[in-house]
Amino acid sequence: MKHLNFERLADELDALKKHTLEKVGTADARYIRKVIAFQRIFEWSGRILLMLGFINPIYWLVGVLALAAAKILDNMEIGHNVMHGQYDWMNDPQINSRQFEWDIACDGKSWQRIHNYEHHTYTNIIGKDRDFGYGLLRLSDDFKWRVKNLWQFITYLNLSLLFQWGVSYHELAAERVFMGKKKQNRDSKINPSQLKRAFFSKGGKQLFKDYLLFPALAGPLFLWVLSGNLIANLLRNLWTSTIIFCGHFTSDVHTFDAKECEGETQGQWYYRQALGSSNISGAKWFHILTGHLSFQIEHHLFPDLPSSRYQEVAPQVQAIFARHGIPYNTGHFFTQYSQVLKRIIRYSLP
Numbered sequence: 001m002k003h004l005n006f007e008r009l010a011d012e013l014d015a016l017k018k019h020t021l022e023k024v025g026t027a028d029a030r031y032i033r034k035v036i037a038f039q040r041i042f043e044w045s046g047r048i049l050l051m052l053g054f055i056n057p058i059y060w061l062v063g064v065l066a067l068a069a070a071k072i073l074d075n076m077e078i079g080h081n082v083m084h085g086q087y088d089w090m091n092d093p094q095i096n097s098r099q100f101e102w103d104i105a106c107d108g109k110s111w112q113r114i115h116n117y118e119h120h121t122y123t124n125i126i127g128k129d130r131d132f133g134y135g136l137l138r139l140s141d142d143f144k145w146r147v148k149n150l151w152q153f154i155t156y157l158n159l160s161l162l163f164q165w166g167v168s169y170h171e172l173a174a175e176r177v178f179m180g181k182k183k184q185n186r187d188s189k190i191n192p193s194q195l196k197r198a199f200f201s202k203g204g205k206q207l208f209k210d211y212l213l214f215p216a217l218a219g220p221l222f223l224w225v226l227s228g229n230l231i232a233n234l235l236r237n238l239w240t241s242t243i244i245f246c247g248h249f250t251s252d253v254h255t256f257d258a259k260e261c262e263g264e265t266q267g268q269w270y271y272r273q274a275l276g277s278s279n280i281s282g283a284k285w286f287h288i289l290t291g292h293l294s295f296q297i298e299h300h301l302f303p304d305l306p307s308s309r310y311q312e313v314a315p316q317v318q319a320i321f322a323r324h325g326i327p328y329n330t331g332h333f334f335t336q337y338s339q340v341l342k343r344i345i346r347y348s349l350p
Contacts, residue, residue, distance in 0.1 A: 004324055006267025012320045013270050017302050020309055028306045029090050035077050035288070036095070043070035050228040051218045064228045068235035069289075074103045075240055076291025081307045083112055105206045106168035107198040113189050114171045120303050124248075124276035125256045130174050131248065132255065134159065134166065138347045140255050145350040152348045153341075160241035161234060165203070172199055239289070242337065243280070247296030250278040250339040252329050273300035274321060279314075279330035286333075287311060297328065 046066030053060025079102030081087070087095045094100075101108045114130070122128035126142040133139045137156060138149045148155075159166050176182045177192045210233065215226040254275040261272065280286075280294040287294050287310075295310035298317055305313075318328045331339075 004267070004271065004326070006265055006271065008267075009270055009320070009324050009326075010265065010267035012323075013301060013317070014266070016313060016316055016320070017305065020302075020305060020313055024089070024306055024309065028308060029087070029092075031308050032078070032082070032087055032090075032095060032306070035073060039070050039073040039078060042066045042073065046070055046228075046232070047214060047225075050225045051221050053224045053228070054221060060224060060228060064231050064235075067228065067232035068239075071103055071232060071236040072239055072289055075236065076243070076293065077288055077307065078102070078291075079104070079108075080291045080293070083108055084116060085304050086306045103206075104167065105164045105203045106170075107202040110171045110195070110198060111167065114174065116303070117189075120300065122261075123273055123300060124254065125258050125261055125272075127258055130170065134170065135173055137344060139249055139343055140347060142255050143347075145347075149348050153344055156344050160238050160245075163237035163241040164206075164233065168199060168203055171195060243290045243293055245340045246280050246333070246336040247278055247293050247299075248276070249343050250329060250331075250336050251343060252327065252339075253278055270301060271326065273297070274326050274328075276300065277329070278336060279328075280333050280336050281330055282333060284311075297330075 043066075046063045046069075049059045049063030049066060051063075053063065079100065082095055082100045083097050083102070085097040088097055090096075097112070119129055119131040124132050126132065126140075133143070136159060137152050138145060172178065172195050173180075174186065175188055175192060175195060177195055210229040211226055214229060215222040218225040254272075256272055256276070261268070264272070274297060277296040277300045279297050280290070282290075282294055292307035292310045293299060295307075295314055298305075298310040298314055299307070301317065302310075302313070321328045
């Protein structure tokens with residue numbers, strides 16, 4: 001790692017986090033409850049409008065968009081952040097990382113093990129963080145080129161369309177539950193039979209709800225509702241995949257070797273998070289729909305800080321980075337996304 005005053009860096013970022021946490025309270029509770037209320041309004045208005053599509057197809061189209069927005073809010077601004085424990089201090093059983101379950105095929109506990117612990121602990125350490133390429137894509141020279149990498153752009157498109165199922169299968173793939181030889185150095189938190197049971201149980205509930213229960217409730221409009229649910233899920237998958245890729249795979253994102261991170265101090269951990277993440281600039285509504293993962297750098301520095309505080313601390317983080325000579329990776333959506341696409345295509349070749 002680059003020689004920096006890591007102790008001073010840690011002190012400054014710790015002080016910023018402490019100062020911000022001291023302000024967390026009523027306004028943050030009011031914010032997340034307001035987002036949950038809007039999510040429910042979007043969901044139920046979307047489901048009702050899907051059934052009114054026979055009156056005018058515009059109703060159906062608006063219903064699809066409303067349901068997609070509800071699923072995005074549920075997954076990004078509510079589910080992702082609540083399951084990080086950002087609102088555990090509220091002691092609200094409905095907004096708590098130990099009990100919350102989101103509207104996605106992935107079992108919440110599986111996501112907490114593979115994302116909250118593994119990804120956030122070992123961010124971009126090759127061989128330890130499976131989120132870097134998801135075991136499917138070659139995104140740096142750290143990985144040996146294989147023939148299958150030639151068509152990894154198509155693999156990426158399929159992954160984005162089916163992203164909720166990719167997230168759901170992520171831990172099973174890591175544990176080699178269905179195929180492949182189990183890795184000797186993996187510290188498994190759960191046995192394969194429990195993983196399979198959770199995978200089929202949560203995935204089955206999602207399939208039943210979106211493609212049988214709600215279409216059946218619509219009676220003769222079964223196909224209208226089924227197709228609307230399908231498109232809303234696809235839109236949610238594409239959005240979440242794109243935002244997450246922009247937060248981790250732009251051109252200047254760094255990777256790390258496990259040996260160089262041995263005995264890592266808090267300041268060095270902060271430094272790795274800074275270089276392993278990238279932000280997206282945009283309007284307030286855009287940040288909310290990304291679950292404030294448009295502030296991926298701040299999220300990786302302070303994953304348990306309420307997400308609505310990331311915009312507030314971002315200028316201070318940027319100033320601290322500037323004092324220590326650490327780059328602050330940010331840009332408009334199309335700038336960041338074009339870098340992601342170039343990276344996927346670049347490393348598809350030897």
